[in-house]
Amino acid sequence: MTPDTYIPYCGMPPAPEDWLTRWTLEPELLIGLFLAAALILWRSDGVSRQRGLAGWALVAVLFVSPLCALSMALFSARVGQHLLLTLVAAPLLARMWLHHVPPAKVAALVFAVLFWVWHSPQPYAWTLSSDLAYWSMHLSLLGSAIALWAALRHSIAVRPFESVIVLAATAAQMTMLAVLLIFSPYAWHDWHETAALFWGLSGIADQALAGALMWVAGGLLMLAAVLLLTRRFFRREAA
Numbered sequence: 001m002t003p004d005t006y007i008p009y010c011g012m013p014p015a016p017e018d019w020l021t022r023w024t025l026e027p028e029l030l031i032g033l034f035l036a037a038a039l040i041l042w043r044s045d046g047v048s049r050q051r052g053l054a055g056w057a058l059v060a061v062l063f064v065s066p067l068c069a070l071s072m073a074l075f076s077a078r079v080g081q082h083l084l085l086t087l088v089a090a091p092l093l094a095r096m097w098l099h100h101v102p103p104a105k106v107a108a109l110v111f112a113v114l115f116w117v118w119h120s121p122q123p124y125a126w127t128l129s130s131d132l133a134y135w136s137m138h139l140s141l142l143g144s145a146i147a148l149w150a151a152l153r154h155s156i157a158v159r160p161f162e163s164v165i166v167l168a169a170t171a172a173q174m175t176m177l178a179v180l181l182i183f184s185p186y187a188w189h190d191w192h193e194t195a196a197l198f199w200g201l202s203g204i205a206d207q208a209l210a211g212a213l214m215w216v217a218g219g220l221l222m223l224a225a226v227l228l229l230t231r232r233f234f235r236r237e238a239a
Contacts, residue, residue: 013069074196075207078210091145097147157232
């Protein structure tokens with residue numbers, strides 16, 4: 001397939017009147033989700049299994065539901081998809097990672113690099129021209145986020161101060177990217193600059209909305225993570 005005829009994963013940007021009909025039911029995706037669910041059922045039990053399946057269900061919704069198609073039209077929808085993937089689904093899935101976790105600061109650095117790279121203009125444009133690039137983005141973001149949350153769950157018991165610093169640094173780097181998106185004088189992604197017009201948004205407005213989501217919603221999710229990890233620490237201390 002030539003670049004001129006390539007259709008990005010999740011399809012071309014939908015119009016507002018038909019996006020709710022745009023479900024992604026690719027056989028390869030459904031098989032991958034089935035195998036992931038089977039792995040969760042095999043490798044976990046109890047609370048870990050319940051939360052792992054909840055994380056899996058959210059991942060399935062993000063890529064099967066019309067949100068996947070909407071993310072082809074609006075950069076703000078894509079950012080929302082990434083926030084749910086890395087800050088909600090990943091912590092749930094991280095409960096299954098019990099051994100040989102990486103150092104929290106290393107995991108945070110890898111996640112930060114990938115988060116910035118994949119939202120930058122050229123790498124992001126690559127994801128719209130190749131299925132390989134599309135899945136490289138999402139799998140690397142999810143994998144690095146799972147590693148980060150698993151590392152934080154482990155380190156909060158032995159290095160609580162370092163864990164809080166790592167979380168604060170992760171929140172700070174996401175805030176910096178959000179600020180750049182909000183106050184940039186030009187749209188970073190030509191694809192969305194055109195597609196957003198059909199949704200009544202300019203490229204700049206769509207990008208600013210993406211930055212606001214990253215700043216506000218991302219910040220609230222990170223705060224929730226701090227509270228949950230702190231609760232976990234004090235429960236261990238009490239025990």
